[in-house]
Amino acid sequence: MTTSIVDNGVNVEALLGARQALAGAPEIAQFQWRSTVTWLDGTHSRADLETFFGFNEEQRHRTTFSFDIDHPLQFAAQDNGITPVEYVLVALGGCLTAGIAAIAQQRKIQLRSVQAAITAEMDLHGILGADPDVRNGFSGVRVDYTIDADATRAEIEALVAQSQKRSAVYDVLTNPTAVTVTVS
Amino acid sequence: MRYATTVVIGAGHCGLAVSRCLTERSIDHVVLERGEVADSWRTRRWDSLRLLTPNWMTRLPGFAYRGDDPDGFLAASEVARLIGDYAEDSAAPVLTGTAVTSVRSGPRGYLVDTDGGSWHARTVVIATGAATVAxxxxxxxxxxxxxxxxxxxxxxxxxxxxxxxxxxxxxxxxxxxxxxxxxxxxxxxxxxxxxxxxxxxxxxxxxxxxxxxxxxxxxxxxxxxxxxxxxxxxxxxxxxxxxxxxxxxxxxxxxxxxxxxxxxxxxxxxxxxxxxxxxxxxxxxxxxxxxxxxxxxxxxxxxxxxxxxxxxxxxxxxxxxxxxxxxxxxxxxxxxATGHRADLSFVDLGVFDRKGRVLHDGGVTTEPGLYVIGLPFLRRRKSTLIDGAAADARELTDHLAAHLDTVARRAG
CATH class of the missing domain: 3.50.50.60 (FAD/NAD(P)-binding domain)
Known part of the structure; x- marks a missing residue:
């Protein structure tokens, strides 16, 4: 019987504490996420993220995070950054992997390595308006995890399944969301 | 105005199981039922539905399935008949066609209003079911x-x-x-x-x-x-x-x-x-x-x-x-087919959470002498199965009897 301490670097006590606190004050659960995207040139834009709202007050990241968004040379663009659709893969992989770490911590499973290979299929006929039967977005997304951990295969599969169940980005991708775009 | 030590609301298998346990303890009570005994089994089931639990699992306090097909599954009408037989076997004091309109605090514990007059009760057991509303x-x-x-x-x-x-x-x-x-x-x-x-x-x-x-x-x-x-x-x-x-x-x-x-x-x-x-x-x-x-x-x-x-x-x-x-x-x-929930809107007491769900500890609410039974995982995983009523009814009746003793001692 091992008595080693499982540490995936996730403060589960803080997360569980937050869940407890929310039960007593449901309004503090209302969050708002923000991003400002500024056009630079051509298909090149930059997203800046600094503030968000939550726990009943204005919050701030440690620093302003900036991300370049562009399209590759093959699209006659300058490739100053990854494409918007690739950011979706970044978001999905980041969300699911964070979930895996947190759930593993809570289930006392030590992770040694976790890697997600994410692929998304897309038919350009959609965004080019060339075929009305083809949607603009992905026709499908695949995530393949390679995980080394002190756990059985079934336990690892359960981690990955539970992470999807509790993932915000997975939910955003799999379910419709009302999107309102206005001009000020 | 009538009086019963305990008013049980609902004459389904849970309410009747509680009634049987109360009778065993000689606690005088009445079972108020808005329709007929086993009403939901008569009126709220599709034609071909059969009970999901095998017949041998149909075990209630002092009563069980005695037919020749223990591994079979009763049709809805047969469940209704079995629950009716149980009411008869228990000589349960059921008042059918009596819809409860409110349960509130009263001078002797609780005041239970119905479309056929009001009842004073020391204790109330709500057994109206987990599946009243789709x-x-x-x-x-x-x-x-x-x-x-x-x-x-x-x-x-x-x-x-x-x-x-x-x-x-x-x-x-x-x-x-x-x-x-x-x-x-x-x-x-x-x-x-x-x-x-x-x-x-x-x-x-x-x-x-x-x-x-x-x-x-x-x-x-x-x-x-x-x-x-x-x-x-x-x-x-x-x-x-x-x-x-x-x-x-x-x-x-x-x-x-x-x-x-x-x-x-x-x-x-x-x-x-x-x-x-x-x-x-x-x-x-x-x-x-x-x-x-x-x-x-x-x-x-x-x-x-x-x-x-x-x-x-x-x-x-x-x-x-x-x-x-x-x-x-x-x-x-x-x-x-998105589920169902209990309808306890007739309960005018502060026993609900912010989403309107009844707060209880294994069926014991925060109002002394007020109980619920038949809700999901009330006291056990099997609480919503017919077979789950017996243990829950016994334990809640134990609690109820202890409560009555406490009240009696305080009065004495």
Missing amino acids: TVPARLVEQVPAAITTTTAADYRSPDRLPAGAVLVVGASASGIQIADEIRRSGRPVTLAAGEHVRMPRTYRGRDILWWMDASGLLDERYDEVPDLVRARNLPSMQLVGAPQMLDLNALRRGGVRLAGRFVGVREGTAQFSGSLPNVCALADLKLGRLLDTIDGWADRAGVDAAPPQRFAPTAVAGHEQSAHLGAGGIETIVW
Whole structure:
């Protein structure tokens, strides 16, 4: 019987504490996420993220995070950054992997390595308006995890399944969301 | 104004189990029933429905199934008759056709108002059931085009009472899978929208799955012992049918039912289904695997003589639907099998949480002398099974009797 301490670097006590606190004050659960995207040139834009709202007050990241968004040379663009659709893969992989770490911590499973290979299929006929039967977005997304951990295969599969169940980005991708775009 | 030491509200199997226990303790009481004994079994079940638990599991305080088919499953009308027989056998003091309109504090404990006058009571046991109201997702209902015929699992009766055309069944718990299967067999195209569900074989290693869960003690797991009670109380019902067959999503697909993810919205007359079906199926497959591991482990330790362990093929989800047209030529009927809830709106006491759910500790509410029974995982995993009423009724009656003693001592 091992008595080693499982540490995936996730403060589960803080997360569980937050869940407890929310039960007593449901309004503090209302969050708002923000991003400002500024056009630079051509298909090149930059997203800046600094503030968000939550726990009943204005919050701030440690620093302003900036991300370049562009399209590759093959699209006659300058490739100053990854494409918007690739950011979706970044978001999905980041969300699911964070979930895996947190759930593993809570289930006392030590992770040694976790890697997600994410692929998304897309038919350009959609965004080019060339075929009305083809949607603009992905026709499908695949995530393949390679995980080394002190756990059985079934336990690892359960981690990955539970992470999807509790993932915000997975939910955003799999379910419709009302999107309102206005001009000020 | 009449008086009873205890007013029991509802003459279903739970209310009658409590009544039997109260009689054993010589606690004078009345059982108020808005309709007939076993009313829901008479009026709120589809025609072909059979009880999901085998006949041998129909065990109530001082009464049990005594027929010659212990492994069979009673039809709804037979359940109603059995519960009626139980009321008679117990000589239960039932007042039928008496609808309770409110329960509030009164000078001697509680004041129970009915459409046939009021009762004073020292104690009240609410046994109106966990499934009084069909819950339909309001946000979705308002998006469904008016031309679509909609019904709920509680109002559905048989395929021939539905309009012709394709049918969308929303929800893949016990009701949803059975209704989808039955409508498909009637020849209609059927799409089943499945969210989280509890996959379950009817038999395992040659015995009914509920025999394993009963014998191994899984159904006796207590509310104060499970790690996550909120989750346990909100689990969908097991995918079971009252017949010797396994009706899971694979079986439904083989039968020609189209599978889709959770029904999440309507856009331009098209129903949208979640892309999460592979994951909810993976969760259900893993959960079933863990259950069977638990059963096998127990079988080994207990030395049960049974067929060798088996595992079921993963749920196949390739090619599931992501959208479906609502209206002529597409889906023309929606059956909401999205669950049900207790309706305790007649209780004018501060025993509810912010979402209107009754707060209780194993059926004991925060109002001294006020009890609920028959809710999901009230005191045990089996609390909503007929077989779960006996233990819960005994323990709550014990608590109630102790409460009466305390009140009597204080008065003396």
